[in-house]
Amino acid sequence: MKLLRLEFYKCRRRKIVLVCAAVLAVELVWMGAFFTRQDAEDLKWGWMLLLYNLATVDAIILPLSVATLASRSCELEHKGSTWKLLETMASPGSLYAAKLAWGALVLAALLVLRSGLFLAVGIVQGFQGEIPWGRFGLFTLISWGVSMMVYALQQGLSLRFANQAAALVCGISGSFLGILSMLFPPALVRCVPWGYYGLMSLVFMDWNQVTRVTRFYWRWPPVTDVALLSLWGAVFLIVGRTLFVRKEV
Amino acid sequence: MNIIETYDLCKQYGNALRVAHLDLSVPEGSVYGFLGPNGAGKSTTLKMILGLVRPTAGSIRVLGKGVDRKNRLSVLRQVGSLIESPSYYGHLTGEENLRIVQTLRGVPEKNIREVLQIVRLDGQRGKKVAHYSLGMKQRLGLAAALLGYPKLLILDEPTNGLDPAGIQEMRELICDLPGRFGMTVVVSSHLLSEIDQMADHVAIIREGELVFQDTLEALHGRSRHHLALRTTNNAVARNLLMEKSVPCQEEEGYLILPILSDEIAAQLTRFLADNRLGVVRLEERQKSLEDIFLELTGKAASL
Numbered sequence: 001m002k003l004l005r006l007e008f009y010k011c012r013r014r015k016i017v018l019v020c021a022a023v024l025a026v027e028l029v030w031m032g033a034f035f036t037r038q039d040a041e042d043l044k045w046g047w048m049l050l051l052y053n054l055a056t057v058d059a060i061i062l063p064l065s066v067a068t069l070a071s072r073s074c075e076l077e078h079k080g081s082t083w084k085l086l087e088t089m090a091s092p093g094s095l096y097a098a099k100l101a102w103g104a105l106v107l108a109a110l111l112v113l114r115s116g117l118f119l120a121v122g123i124v125q126g127f128q129g130e131i132p133w134g135r136f137g138l139f140t141l142i143s144w145g146v147s148m149m150v151y152a153l154q155q156g157l158s159l160r161f162a163n164q165a166a167a168l169v170c171g172i173s174g175s176f177l178g179i180l181s182m183l184f185p186p187a188l189v190r191c192v193p194w195g196y197y198g199l200m201s202l203v204f205m206d207w208n209q210v211t212r213v214t215r216f217y218w219r220w221p222p223v224t225d226v227a228l229l230s231l232w233g234a235v236f237l238i239v240g241r242t243l244f245v246r247k248e249v
Numbered sequence: 250m251n252i253i254e255t256y257d258l259c260k261q262y263g264n265a266l267r268v269a270h271l272d273l274s275v276p277e278g279s280v281y282g283f284l285g286p287n288g289a290g291k292s293t294t295l296k297m298i299l300g301l302v303r304p305t306a307g308s309i310r311v312l313g314k315g316v317d318r319k320n321r322l323s324v325l326r327q328v329g330s331l332i333e334s335p336s337y338y339g340h341l342t343g344e345e346n347l348r349i350v351q352t353l354r355g356v357p358e359k360n361i362r363e364v365l366q367i368v369r370l371d372g373q374r375g376k377k378v379a380h381y382s383l384g385m386k387q388r389l390g391l392a393a394a395l396l397g398y399p400k401l402l403i404l405d406e407p408t409n410g411l412d413p414a415g416i417q418e419m420r421e422l423i424c425d426l427p428g429r430f431g432m433t434v435v436v437s438s439h440l441l442s443e444i445d446q447m448a449d450h451v452a453i454i455r456e457g458e459l460v461f462q463d464t465l466e467a468l469h470g471r472s473r474h475h476l477a478l479r480t481t482n483n484a485v486a487r488n489l490l491m492e493k494s495v496p497c498q499e500e501e502g503y504l505i506l507p508i509l510s511d512e513i514a515a516q517l518t519r520f521l522a523d524n525r526l527g528v529v530r531l532e533e534r535q536k537s538l539e540d541i542f543l544e545l546t547g548k549a550a551s552l
Contacts, residue, residue, distance in 0.1 A: 010341070080336055
C-alpha cells in the first residue's frame with residue numbers, strides 16, 4: 001500500500017492526467033466524427049452501434065495509450081537511476097507489483113470515466129431503447145481486462161529497457177495490429193494480444209451479402225476467449241516480473 | 250567488532266572473475282577507504298554487500314548478521330548507501346525526493362529537514378532536482394543515505410564529478426559522520442589522496458583481488474625512509490659497502506641504503522673517500538603512498 005501510494009506521489013508533474021484527457025478527447029472526436037456520418041437507418045442501432053465502434057476505437061487508441069502510461073511510470077526510475085536506491089528499501093517483486101497496481105488503478109479510472117462519458121453522449125443523443133447499464137459495465141470491465149493484459153506486456157518492456165523507444169514502438173505496432181487483426185481469421189486473432197479488444201466485443205455485426213443489410217446483435221464473450229486473455233496476461237506478468245526481479249542493478 | 254565481513258566473496262561475469270575471493274573486515278566506527286583503480290571491482294563488491302548483485306560464491310555478514318535474500322531488507326534498514334551516480338527524481342523537488350525515501354524507510358518526517366541541514370541543502374529544498382548542480386545532486390544522495398541515521402553508510406565514489414570545492418565539502422561531511430552520529434562509513438575511491446585524507450582503515454583491490462587491508466597508519470608504515478647514495482664509481486662503492494656488511498642495491502644511478510645513524514653515515518663517507526671514491530650525493534628519501542599504491546595495484550595512483 002505504501003509503495004502504491006508512492007507511485008502516485010512519484011507521478012506528480014508527469015502529466016498523467018493530460019495523457020488520460022488526450023485519450024478521452026481522441027476517442028470522443030473519433031466517435032463524434034463517426035456518428036455525424038451515420039444516417040437515420042444506422043442510428044436506430046444506437047447503443048449497439050456505439051459499443052461496437054467503441055471496441056474498434058479501443059483497439060486503435062488503447063494499445064498506444066497503455067504503452068504511454070506504462071512508459072511514463074517506468075521511465076522516471078531509469079532516468080534517475082533510482083533502482084539501486086529503491087531496491088535497498090523494497091524488494092524488486094513488490095516494486096513491480098506497485099507499478100502494476102498503479103497502472104490498474106489509472107486504467108480503471110480512465111475507462112470508467114470513458115464509459116460514463118459515452119453513456120452521457122448516448123443519453124443526450126437520445127439513442128433508442130433501454131440504456132444498457134449492465135452491458136456498459138461489462139464492456140468497461142472487458143476493456144480494462146484487455147488493457148491490463150497489454151499493460152503487463154508494456155510494463156515488462158518498459159522496465160527491461162531503459163530506452164523507452166522499444167516499449168513505445170511495441171505500443172504503436174499494437175495499435176496497428178489491433179485494428180488489422182479484425183480482418184484476420186478467428187484462430188489468428190487469438191494470437192494477437194491487441195486483437196482482444198475487438199475479439200471480446202459485446203456487439204457483433206452481421207452483414208448480409210445478398211440483402212446488403214447490416215445487422216448488429218448482442219453476444220457474450222466466449223469462455224475460451226476469456227481464458228486465453230487470462231493466459232496471455234499471466235504469461236506477460238510472469239515473464240515481465242521474472243526478468244525484472246532477476247535483473248541486477 | 251567488524252560491521253562488515255565478507256568471506257571468499259566472488260563475482261563472475263561470463264568467464265571473467267571480477268571479484269575474487271575477497272575477505273573484507275570493516276571495523277565498527279571507522280572510515281574505511283575502499284581503494285582501487287577503475288574497473289577493479291569496487292562497485293560490484295559494494296553492490297553485493299547491499300544485495301543489489303548476487304555473489305557467485307562466498308558469504309557476507311553485515312552488522313553481525315549473515316545477509317541472504319530473506320533478511321536482506323531487514324539488515325539494510327540500518328544501512329544507508331550512495332552507489333555510483335546519485336539516484337533522484339528530476340521532476341520532483343529535493344524535499345519530495347527525500348519524502349519518498351522517508352516513507353520507504355518509515356522514519357520520522359523531521360529527519361528530512363535535519364538531513365537537508367546536514368548536507369547544507371535546506372535553502373534548495375523546494376527546487377526541482379533536475380535543476381540542481383551535480384554537487385547538489387550528490388549531496389541530496391548523501392542526505393537520502395543519512396535519512397534514517399544508519400549505523401553503516403556505504404558511499405561509492407561520492408566525490409566523482411565534483412569540483413574541488415565540492416570535493417572538499419563532501420570530504421568534510423564524510424569525516425564528520427563517525428564522530429557526530431557514531432556511523433561507520435565505507436567510502437570507495439580510485440584516488441589515493443582522497444582516501445588518505447578521509448579514511449582510518451584502507452583496503453586496496455586490484456582486478457578483484459584484495460592486495461592490502463589494514464589501518465592507514467600501517468599503509469604509511471610501508472612508506473619507509475631510506476638513503477640514496479651516488480659516488481664517482483657506484484660499482485666499486487657497492488663492493489666496498491658489501492664488505493662492510495651494509496645492504497645496498499643500485500637503482501637509477503643511486504645506491505639505495507637503509508637509514509643509517511649520523512655517526513655511521515659519516516664513517517661510511519670517510520671510508521669511501523679513503524678508497525679514492527668521491528661522494529657526490531647523499532639523500533634521505535621516503536617512498537610515497539603513490540609508490541606503494543603503484544606497487545600494490547600495478548597502476549598509477551589515479552587511474
